[in-house]
Amino acid sequence: MESKKPQKTTFDVLQDIQSRLKAPKNQRNSFGGYNYRSCEDILTALKPLLAEHHSTIVFADTLYELAGRVYVRTEVTLYTPYGEISTNAFAREQAVKKGYDEAQITGATSSYARKYALNALFAIDDTRDPDTQDNRNEGALPSKLVARISNAQTVDELGVIWSESATYQADATFKALMSQRKHELQDAQAL
Numbered sequence: 001m002e003s004k005k006p007q008k009t010t011f012d013v014l015q016d017i018q019s020r021l022k023a024p025k026n027q028r029n030s031f032g033g034y035n036y037r038s039c040e041d042i043l044t045a046l047k048p049l050l051a052e053h054h055s056t057i058v059f060a061d062t063l064y065e066l067a068g069r070v071y072v073r074t075e076v077t078l079y080t081p082y083g084e085i086s087t088n089a090f091a092r093e094q095a096v097k098k099g100y101d102e103a104q105i106t107g108a109t110s111s112y113a114r115k116y117a118l119n120a121l122f123a124i125d126d127t128r129d130p131d132t133q134d135n136r137n138e139g140a141l142p143s144k145l146v147a148r149i150s151n152a153q154t155v156d157e158l159g160v161i162w163s164e165s166a167t168y169q170a171d172a173t174f175k176a177l178m179s180q181r182k183h184e185l186q187d188a189q190a191l
Helices: 010-020 039-052 102-121 143-151 155-164 172-190
Strands: 027-029 034-036 056-066 069-080 083-092
Touching: 010 039, 010 069, 010 083, 039 056, 039 102, 056 102, 056 155, 069 102, 083 102, 083 155, 143 155, 143 172, 155 172
Parallel strands: none
Antiparallel strands: 027 034, 056 069, 069 083
């Protein structure tokens, strides 16, 4: 009796790409003194693996306004011969960026959100990625992040902070602060 060969799945393709994708930090921020990878660097490393699996990715950007600020939500979908899988990430536009017009600010924000959506989908580890520009000390959360959590006015705003803070999502202090603020907001809403 012949044993049937297991059917390949989208998750098999994703697992293979995640295990083989190498996207080194070949870019240099001389002002900040750190190396980083761009969205384009990830795509360059990803394309041969996608071709090997007869697969592709598609980005979809959506703009949201929250508390007078504009956020770009990027969804990236991996399409394989066996199905599809998606994830998303958010990035907030800077109010002003020296030397950029409004379209360039939105484009840079989209690129940033795409980079982090790719990081999430393909399990690219950025735990030591200083391009968040917070230059945190190990074990300490940046004061700006703590202030954002403390000043959040809605649970949805906390969700945006969570999405933008992939580097800290495994940090116990970060999780505790997020949980505490969420409970405070829910308790205030219940009154």
